[in-house]
Amino acid sequence: MHGILITDYKPTDKICNPWNPLYTMAIVMGIVVLLFLAIGSIAAKCQSNIKIYIYSLRVYHKRKQGYIPHDSEDDYEYHAFVMYCNNDRKWVHNDLLNKLENEEGLQLCIYHRNFIVGVSITTNVDNFLKKSWxxxxxxxxxxxxxxxxxxxxxVVQERR
Known part of the structure; x- marks a missing residue:
């Protein structure tokens, strides 16, 4: 453009708008992809917190409607399902069961006493978990x- 007078200068649209709209679309798409990746990674990292928040919102709305179901011990056959290692059986049977059942009046489910013979142990665990508060x-x-x-x-974490 050196040596051209301003009065003789007649710019075209291509000279005035050197920016290609494809560049704009590429930048916007890149930002959208990065945004989705960031949101996805945050959601994966905070999955349990998000579930708790959603659950809290559901409870809040149910309370506003006046309904919150409460499980009580009366709805179950056993107060507790007791999980312990077989090596600790002597202490559980002699000390813990005596204290909780005889002195406190609780009904406990322990596999040596309550499980049904002939039924698979996984089925027994599942059935008695459902019967325990x-x-x-x-x-x-x-x-x-x-x-x-x-x-x-x-299993307990999965079922509960």
Missing amino acids: KVLVIVSNNFAQSEWCQWEVD
């Missing part, structure tokens, strides 16, 4: 090292 886990070093006890904890 709470779950009492006797955590010990033996319990922590037992794969079976860890499986029981996983």
